Amino acid sequence: MKNKAFRLIASSLTLRKIAKPKRNITTGCQVDWRHHIIEQTEVSTNHLTPEIPLRLITRNCPLWHQKEDESVFKDPFWAFYWPGGQALTRFILDHPEVVRGRSVLDVGSGCGASAIAAVKSGASQVTANDIDLVAIEAIHLNCELNSVTIATSLDDLIGSQSRGNWEVVFLGDMFYDEEFTDRVHEWTRSLSGSSIFIGDPGRLFLANHPLKKELNLVHRVELPDSSKEENYGFTEGYVWEIVNR
Template sequence: MNKDCSAFIRANTRLSQVPLTPRIKLYLAEEGTELWRKTEDEIERGLGPPPFWAFAWAGGQALARYICDHPELVRGKRVLDLAAGSGLVAIAAARTGASEVEANDLDCFAGAAIALNAIENAVIIKTRLCDLVGSEQPWDLILAGDVSYQPDMAARITIWLEDRARSGTPVLIGDPGRAYLPREKLCSLASYDVPVPLALEDATMKRTDIWSFL
């Protein structure tokens, strides 16, 4: 665990219950705009992405809730949480009986947040800080929350996830209908009303679906 990243997280977030899965606690920012300002200089110098890891986004919350509601989907399986951020979805998978959980992100702060959050929730999660899009590693289930907010990223991830789904690996996506979600390729399995910070979204509640490929 990166000690500098961990210290920053502890100093600038608070251990909080996740609204839709209150049994899970995460280190979350209390005021999104303030934490964003604290990282702006680093972002502008190209030293890191925005602090997506500090928030329980709608897609991740819905996906975590869906897993908790349907533990048979992950029980005994090797699970990947793609673009994991805080590790919320990975933690939900570990708590509901997955045999092995990997949380993947590119941000070292996300890696530190995942490690801290795993400790607080008494679960074991392997963190992968690398680009796994295109990998053929044999997971039993791939979970992806909120991965359709940027056009290039969404297109690249969609191609890979669709290919994995067609090859027989179940894929679940949690998304509140963001701009680059490939709806024409997906079907909705469930919907949740998810509490979200008004500072980050355009409402305090987002209707969020769990999607799978057709």
């Protein structure tokens, strides 16, 4: 799993193969993801927002060292706290005025850190969205750890006609391939009434995309050593606001 974990967080990864609900072949029952998450992760504060403990797969977890096919999880992106998400969440905690009294959508929420930060910073309503069912379970567990409650959505909102009424939209480390960056860009153009913030460690798909011309840098932070090691040379995290739509 260690190699797998490193590959997962490489800048060129593709996140299309998202975990689907598995069935136990012998019983036909739904897998108890909550149980597996608790068993296979540890509570970590070794990141940029230690005031938000999170259940993550770390080097201390057996799964980190196991082979990919020994894992009950398929592509557990929720089990890592991505550098772009860390920078974005730090920004939310340091600038609560961005969300205070406002409705917030965290798209591709993963472990749920940015959504949790929004609740802690006084947002009026927060929805954590992820198309991975296991991520949604992990988000609920992380909410419990942090004594907050948030709504979750499993819908693929990106590209959907559903506009929602979110005053603030967060995108933490979502620019991992060109086609997906195009999709997200097009979708953000339809959210004309929302403030949109992006957390990113400098991935090329964002740096070289026309979207970059619409961005204003609002926060820059050095990544913790653990994150630098795991992310192939990324050393900083950036938070951008989309301003020129």
